[in-house]
Amino acid sequence: MARKTPVLKVTNLMKAFGPVVIVSGFNLEVAAGEAVALTGRNGAGKSTVLRCLIGAERPDDGTVQVNGTAVSETNPQIRRDVATVIDDLDFFPDLSVVEHLDLFARAHGIPDADDAVDEILHEVQLVPQSGQLPGTLSSGQRRRLALATAFIRPRKLLILDEPEQRLDTEGVEWLADRLVAERQRGLAIVMASHDPTLVERVATRIVRLGDRAEVLVDE
């Protein structure tokens, strides 16, 4: 059977902060419709790997390619293809929840942005908070808004860093269902998570990382 062209290809990734090597010799290929879960103890380098995958950190060695294009945070093609939910997502303090989603949808060229915003607001259960400013949202609601911004735009690769964080039980259930649906629609997903239930339900592959993010198990 012919192997699918990988959406994401990571070769020999190395990242160090000063003398401390965080990631060394990390390789990964993720095809469309595949969901890879990175697991490992705190400090194993999962978040650093994810930050290198989206170009937020520059690798010291190795290459990261999305659909054959080298990843750079400033490359608009990469920004178009890769949707991310990691902890450095900021919000405009003076725009409400609905205005954030509206702006994201329109900036990504969604023609019927109003309908899309209504749909996603209902899905993430932020309708009552639609007029609220981000500074007044609870941490869980902020996480839902961050996830909504990733789901309201076109994407080929979804990169999530502990997306279950701060979500309630119902929210984690919804997230698992949503990610399974995303995967079944052919999206490639890479996520770091400590939630075994979420990993079990969503992931088609589990990559367990040891110290310095070396792959212990890829199953």
Next chain:
Amino acid sequence: MSKKSRKLIRATPTAEDVAAEAVIEAVEPTAERTFFFLPDVEPTVVDERELHDEMKLWRHGRATRTFGQVFQDGYFVLFSIAMIGAMLVSVVIRAQAGMAGCNTEACASGRLLLPSAMVLAAWALALAMAALFGPVLASAAEGFWLMDAPISRRRLLRGRLVVPLVAAFGVATVATGLVAALSGLSWVQVIAWSAAAGLGSAALVTLAAAEQPKERTALLKTLQATFASAALLLLVVVIGVAAGWLPVSVVSVAGGATWLLVGVAVVALFGMLVLLRVAISRLEQIRRARLLSGGSLVSGMQGAMFALDFGLIRDILVERRMAAIGHVKPTRGRGLGLAALIWRDAERLKRNPKAFLGLAASLFVPYAADALRMVQLNPLISGLALVAGLVPFLGSLRVLSRTGGLARSFPFKTAQLRTASMAVPAALALIWGLAASPAFIGIASTGADHSVADGLTAALITAVAGLLGAVRWVTAGKVNFQTPMMATASGALPPGLIFNLFRGIDMVALITLPLILGAAGYWSLTVALIVFVALRGSFNADDLRAEQEQAKRELAASKQESADRQKIPRPTR
């Protein structure tokens, strides 16, 4: 008995064995727990003064250096401050003597009205600061550990009024005294104006403290707006008189003004004493949340000040204001792609009408500079004023620049994002430039005398300089504390720290310099173009270097791959 039966009997545990096993398997008796309960006696009433003394003792215990050591380490700074202070006082005395000799209409109006405007501005500022910080505040630790205890908040917190009162009195007195002396008022008048400003500010801070437990802000806001408007109005009158637009008779009340200011100072002093009693009596009712809000703001600002990051200070204030607003009436966007971003910025203008007041106030500056005969420096001074006026309109650029996360979520190049975020402020700067052009052409009898084309060019260059200065101010990165440090008399400092003080100012100075030196306008425009290209992020050296390294690595990887392919031996029969 068969052999098998005997074997079974031997294997069957005897009663002693069972007892022994039972003893072994028995659960270890739980160690007796002891619980502490307070004795059944009434707790002693806490004396807040003793509590204060104890806290002071702990803090002293944590000190690592004595006063003498601090003085020894900082002698260079103290010596410099003393030297500069002495020079400033000397300059002020000479300037006062010089200005007192000036008898023109502009001097006379400025001498009376500028210090009066300063008094009103000091009062408005005192009210604004008091409302922002509390004025009574407590740290998070105090809020957690002390506010739960059954101690008198009035007795615990009354000492907290001393610092804001002294600060308000000191800052207002010094600033007004300086302006009054530089304007050429006599020394008696300087004391009268300074006392009115200092005592009035302190009284207003006490008023804010009295209102704080009741959580009422309407009176404070009304007073603040009134004083600020009156200060601005006086400045307009100063400019009007200097430019010859207003008759000089408006300043013929100088004689009575001194007694009026003395009266204000006396009333303020009595008002402060009365309000202080009211404020202290109300401190018992103050809410913990109201106290901690000011404390957290101070700690946040302290952190930002260590890095001289004024942008961060502004972010903290904006976040607080927005959190206080909490909810807005959402509006739907328009357009797709970058147009959506620009439209959203235009929509924001309606949400933040206060920002227009700052922009309008900055428009007075070129006219004031022209009226006060500062024609040559007008582009620089007005450009800097415009920076302050435009910063509130660059909110989206600030958010898109401070972290990469949000910018990464938009499908545009950094340069495109920044350009789109500059569009609305650029339109405002253009309008400002057109509105300010009469000041650069020279309509005041004492000011510039340029042709319409030259004046318009100077005004537009100033507007561009102000815009790019504001863009530089909001987009400047944080200080990098991981770079090699610079050895200074104040200890090791990262090199970028000092430059943080000048961000924004540098761009305005750079762009307006050719204009100030009398060079043709196109030189300034060329500099502005280069600055624009750099600020919109077209040439990010780090990005270019990273892309180059990535390309090299990819080339090496593909070469290695092809070499590995060649090494595979072909299957042979």
